[in-house]
Amino acid sequence: MTAVIHNLLRDRPQRILLADTSLTRGSELISLVAVIAVFGFTYGIVMGAFGGLGPDRWLQITYSGLKTPLLLLATFALSVPPFFVLYTLIGLRDDFGEAVRALLATQAGLTIVLASLGPMMAVTYLSNRDYDTAVSANFVCFGAASLSAQYLLRRFYRPLIDRDRRHRPMLWAWLAIYGFVGIQMGWSLRPFIGAPGMSTRFLREDDWGNAYQALLNKLTGTLGL
Amino acid sequence: MIFRAIHQVDEVLRGRGTVPSELIRGELRLTARPLLIASVVLAMSYGVCMSVFALVRGAGSSDAWIQLLASTVKLPVLFLATFVVTLPSLYVFNVLMGAKLSPKALLRLIAAMGAVILAVLASFGPIVAFFSVSTTSYPFMIVLNVTACGIAGVLGLAFLLRTLGWLVSALDEPGMPEAEPDAVAVDRITTDTGSEQAGLEEETTGSAEGQALAPAEDGEPARDAFDADRAVDDAGAERDEIAALREADRRRAKLVFRVWVVIFSLVGAQMSWVLRPFIGHPGMPFTWFRNRESNFFLSVLRALGQLLGG
Numbered sequence: 350m351t352a353v354i355h356n357l358l359r360d361r362p363q364r365i366l367l368a369d370t371s372l373t374r375g376s377e378l379i380s381l382v383a384v385i386a387v388f389g390f391t392y393g394i395v396m397g398a399f400g401g402l403g404p405d406r407w408l409q410i411t412y413s414g415l416k417t418p419l420l421l422l423a424t425f426a427l428s429v430p431p432f433f434v435l436y437t438l439i440g441l442r443d444d445f446g447e448a449v450r451a452l453l454a455t456q457a458g459l460t461i462v463l464a465s466l467g468p469m470m471a472v473t474y475l476s477n478r479d480y481d482t483a484v485s486a487n488f489v490c491f492g493a494a495s496l497s498a499q500y501l502l503r504r505f506y507r508p509l510i511d512r513d514r515r516h517r518p519m520l521w522a523w524l525a526i527y528g529f530v531g532i533q534m535g536w537s538l539r540p541f542i543g544a545p546g547m548s549t550r551f552l553r554e555d556d557w558g559n560a561y562q563a564l565l566n567k568l569t570g571t572l573g574l
Numbered sequence: 575m576i577f578r579a580i581h582q583v584d585e586v587l588r589g590r591g592t593v594p595s596e597l598i599r600g601e602l603r604l605t606a607r608p609l610l611i612a613s614v615v616l617a618m619s620y621g622v623c624m625s626v627f628a629l630v631r632g633a634g635s636s637d638a639w640i641q642l643l644a645s646t647v648k649l650p651v652l653f654l655a656t657f658v659v660t661l662p663s664l665y666v667f668n669v670l671m672g673a674k675l676s677p678k679a680l681l682r683l684i685a686a687m688g689a690v691i692l693a694v695l696a697s698f699g700p701i702v703a704f705f706s707v708s709t710t711s712y713p714f715m716i717v718l719n720v721t722a723c724g725i726a727g728v729l730g731l732a733f734l735l736r737t738l739g740w741l742v743s744a745l746d747e748p749g750m751p752e753a754e755p756d757a758v759a760v761d762r763i764t765t766d767t768g769s770e771q772a773g774l775e776e777e778t779t780g781s782a783e784g785q786a787l788a789p790a791e792d793g794e795p796a797r798d799a800f801d802a803d804r805a806v807d808d809a810g811a812e813r814d815e816i817a818a819l820r821e822a823d824r825r826r827a828k829l830v831f832r833v834w835v836v837i838f839s840l841v842g843a844q845m846s847w848v849l850r851p852f853i854g855h856p857g858m859p860f861t862w863f864r865n866r867e868s869n870f871f872l873s874v875l876r877a878l879g880q881l882l883g884g
Binding site: 426427428430431433434435437438440442526530533534536537558559561562565569 | 584587588589690693694697698699700701704705708709710711714729733881882883
């Protein structure tokens with residue numbers, strides 16, 4: 350596992366997971382998905398432990414552990430089809446597999462960074478029982494992990510861009526699609542932390558609404574429109 | 575047949591059916607039928623994704639299921655009807671601008687454009703279905719679907735313009751006047767209509783320079799050389815003028831096709847308004863078609879206004 354972390358986070362863009370070439374492309378993809386699942390689950394269970402570790406909180410902890418990798422992988426799965434069509438239209442179809450591996454590796458790196466921030470999140474929970482503070486702290490962790498992921502993404506994508514500059518606008522297209530879907534996915538999959546006073550549920554279907562509508566309402570309310 | 579159709583769509587998306595070097599020769603390596611079949615299937619799949627909103631908000635009522643069936647049928651009808659309505663004008667523009675595509679070849683080109691639009695649209699289908707499940711806002715779904723169709727339309731029409739651009743650059747070269755003895759190359763481009771073969775013909779005539787260099791026998795070599803040089807200069811100037819005129823023709827042709835693209839977009843938008851509803855308003859009973867009032871653009875502006883107004 351430490352070898353996986355080293356190869357993902359250090360400078361090995363050509364062969365993302367392991368230095369030797371014994372892995373096939375397919376098993377490389379499966380390994381990346383497994384990394385996202387394991388490290389995403391690890392951060393998720395820390396996130397869901399805000400209300401404590403009592404038996405009444407185990408369900409919330411489990412839900413949060415499951416939902417964190419689900420958020421990343423479901424968003425990825427929804428974003429791939431239009432990305433594939435755009436890649437084919439622009440004439441870069443032959444590089445699509447490599448692009449997907451680079452993007453998955455970035456997600457894997459993001460979950461590793463998130464998991465590494467888990468202990469700090471635990472200390473934040475121990476030192477402060479305020480729900481809004483917990484939400485803000487998690488936002489900060491995700492923000493830090495996202496920034497690290499951007500750095501990794503540039504590194505993994507650089508060989509593609511060096512080969513053909515058209516990969517750069519495709520990367521922007523990916524970020525736009527992924528961001529658009531990911532925001533709504535995060536909104537739909539809440540709660541992740543679980544306010545202690547509320548009953549434990551996997552989703553809040555009756556309060557789904559729309560992340561963008563909620564954001565617009567907040568903006569118009571703030572601006573007094 | 576479905577696999578062949580999907581393979582054809584894949585070829586179109588990869589650009590293998592519209593290779594520039596073949597387009598310049600007037601070759602269009604596509605077949606319309608599999609592309610049309612694929613377009614219908616892709617349109618139906620997006621229609622299903624669009625109507626998920628009605629299915630979820632309608633809690634599986636019979637109206638919601640009928641809406642799903644209606645959207646699955648109406649979306650291919652929308653695109654086919656738009657193509658049928660705009661195809662005659664495209665053919666006329668094509669003939670006016672001298673691109674010389676036969677009606678059959680034009681149909682293949684339109685089918686290819688439709689396949690591109692619907693492949694992009696169908697790829698957005700899962701995202702639209704996800705938002706349909708997780709969103710309760712009907713104006714948001716209108717704006718989302720219009721945006722998805724807009725992006726697909728832009729990419730499909732860009733594909734068409736690019737292909738037409740290559741075809742237009744294969745406009746006939748007029749023959750040079752017979753009195754001009756200079757070396758010229760004449761390209762004749764024929765279009766592929768299934769039975770015709772595209773070909774490239776070159777004819778060269780003798781070089782005026784070669785003739786002018788024949789030694790003078792009457793002691794006036796300077797005057798002969800001067801006449802020959804002037805003939806070459808005149809021929810060159812006329813060639814440049816013709817090239818400039820042809821370049822102006824090509825630019826005009828491209829402008830005309832861009833105007834047609836705008837017409838196609840407007841027709842498509844209004845056709846979608848005529849054939850509505852596609853998504854299904856949760857507060858209204860199912861109907862195959864709504865009253866003819868207002869128009870597409872006002873409706874989208876109203877939806878945007880509702881989104882921003884809360």
